[in-house]
Amino acid sequence: MDNSRQPLRIAFFGLLGSGNLGNHGSLDAMLTFVRTRHPEAEISCICAGPEEFERQYGIPAVAITWYQEHGAGRTRLGTAARKAFGKVADLVRMPLLLRGYAVVIVPGMGVLETTLEMRPWGWPYAQFLMTLSGRIVGARTAFVNVGANVARERSVRLLYTWGARLASYRSYRDEYSRDAMRQMGLDTSRDQVYPDLAFGLPEPADPAPVDRAQRTVGLGVIAYHGTNADRDRADEIYASYTAKIVEFARWLVDEGYRIRLVTGDPSDLSVVEAVSEDLRRTRPEQAESRLVTEPAESLGELMAQLAGTDVVVASRYHNVVAALKLSKPTISISYGTKSDVLMEQMRLAEFRQHIQSLDVQQLIDQFRALEARTTAVVPALRAKNAEWAAELDKQYDVLSAALFGSDRATLVSERGE
Known part of the structure; x- marks a missing residue:
């Protein structure tokens, strides 16, 4: 040519x-x-x-x-x-x-x-x-x-x-x-x-503002049905994961946090709906003011949304990537080794769980521990990003x-x- x-x-x-x-x-x-x-x-x-x-x-x-x-x-x-x-x-x-x-x-x-x-x-x-x-x-x-x-x-x-x-x-x-x-x-x-x-x-040009009066958690979800080896248990795996995410969301609301639900694929909206419907039914007074759901058409838009959060708990790999790119303290609910490797590279290996063995009480403990270490975690993430x-x-x-x-x-x- x-x-x-x-x-x-x-x-x-x-x-x-x-x-x-x-x-x-x-x-x-x-x-x-x-x-x-x-x-x-x-x-x-x-x-x-x-x-x-x-x-x-x-x-x-x-x-x-x-x-x-x-x-x-x-x-x-x-x-x-x-x-x-x-x-x-x-x-x-x-x-x-x-x-x-x-x-x-x-x-x-x-x-x-x-x-x-x-x-x-x-x-x-x-x-x-x-x-x-x-x-x-x-x-x-x-x-x-x-x-x-x-x-x-x-x-x-x-x-x-x-x-x-x-x-x-x-x-x-x-x-x-x-x-x-x-x-x-x-x-x-x-x-x-x-x-x-x-x-x-690049960093978001128009990031969501951080509300210092109320701590916000970015909760990234996935419509997870397992791998090829799990086809016979796909519905069971999805139901178990969704129920645990709902339970964790209830805890966050009860503790006074605001939740920003984020996704990475249109299929994930089913989990968003499950969390939203549960909170509106079980926590009707808090759901309106403590739950944020906005669609994003690009990873850049997602990053702009996560810029307004204090801590991120996410399942999809690129939700985790986006949070770490922004130097946000992050917990990974991993469905693949790629997320584990990334968390190890970012020196956050202790703040991860596998999606099929997710334990909500352990997640709560990890969340509290990560919050306590924010001042040390953020500078380290910024250095790695550079x-x-x-x-x-x-x-x-x-x-x-x-x-x-x-x-x-x-x-x-x-x-x-």
């Missing part, structure tokens, strides 16, 4: 446009990088929700798969037939989509994880097909600061490793993710680790050289100091 004659065409690829704020936070960071350092680039997106994506960003977008583009059939049999046909059609469709792009970027996200329910012929297959198609048509593909874990299902493991092996550039958001890919058989000796892309986002912002700035130099520089022969980057 002669870049002196035509603009550099870049596509972002991922589960975008579906309302997941964490995914969009990673995208926002990469968009800023591309627009700042490579303003000549023409940008588009291949994503899960192209119409919503175009509405929100004003960037041209197309569906990842043929089935997403054409929709379900009129009957169950018709839908099944369309899905089967789509998997075959995508073998031709994906290379055609990528033809003409110089670079395809997967911006952060847990794209190599299995911490939530998924099917191998959904996202894992689509992702593998993308990197394969990139090789076929000559587009460089990049996994930038992504998350990973060791997949139990052989089909998912193979699709993840094959897809990652075909990529032009790979980096991970923590050592755990890189090690997981190594354990699954990928040569990661030249892959690098950098902080989650969301730590490169360190990680500098690391991400270094990575942007690496990305520019590896993906957009004049010497593009060495595609899987080696970190330059």
Whole structure:
């Protein structure tokens, strides 16, 4: 491709446009990088929700798969037939989509994880097909600061490793993710680790004010149904988690705290409704003044909301990331090792619990202990944020050289100091 004659065409690829704020936070960071350092680039997106994506960003977008583009059939049999046909059609469709792009970027996200329910012929297959198609048509593909874990299902493991092996550039958001890919058989000796892309986002321009008269707790919830291994217990897991969050919310209100409920995905609204309905029924006098629920369309908006809190207790990974980015004392109710690793990096390992063994009394004890340590925790978080912002700035130099520089022969980057 002669870049002196035509603009550099870049596509972002991922589960975008579906309302997941964490995914969009990673995208926002990469968009800023591309627009700042490579303003000549023409940008588009291949994503899960192209119409919503175009509405929100004003960037041209197309569906990842043929089935997403054409929709379900009129009957169950018709839908099944369309899905089967789509998997075959995508073998031709994906290379055609990528033809003409110089670079395809997967911006952060847990794209190599299995911490939530998924099917191998959904996202894992689509992702593998993308990197394969990139090789076929000559587009460089990049996994930038992504998350990973060791997949139990052989089909998912193979699709993840094959897809990652075909990529032009790979980096991970923590050592755990890189090690997981190594354990699954990928040569990661030249892959690098950098902080989650969301730590490169700017501070909120218009943050919610902190009410010093009444302490506010950011309570981040998730509609959690377990992993692939928990499909038979999905409803039970969801009900147990929701009941415990409701119990903790009651305690917060009884202790005089105001609660700001936050989410990371549209599905989480069911838990928000459960908490809200319970407090209005059991604490009607306090619910109106001590419960705040406002929608957020981006991780930036979520961060602006959390800026007005004193302490954060959150389940979704990027709710935790957003709180820590703001140097808020944070407790993680973790559904994956990624959250545990992050809390360890922030020296808050004692302030976490696993979501499936959540103990409300222990959570209350952790909350009280964290509040008592606020004056020591906040400066430490600020120092770590400054360190990680500098690391991400270094990575942007690496990305520019590896993906957009004049010497593009060495595609899987080696970190330059």
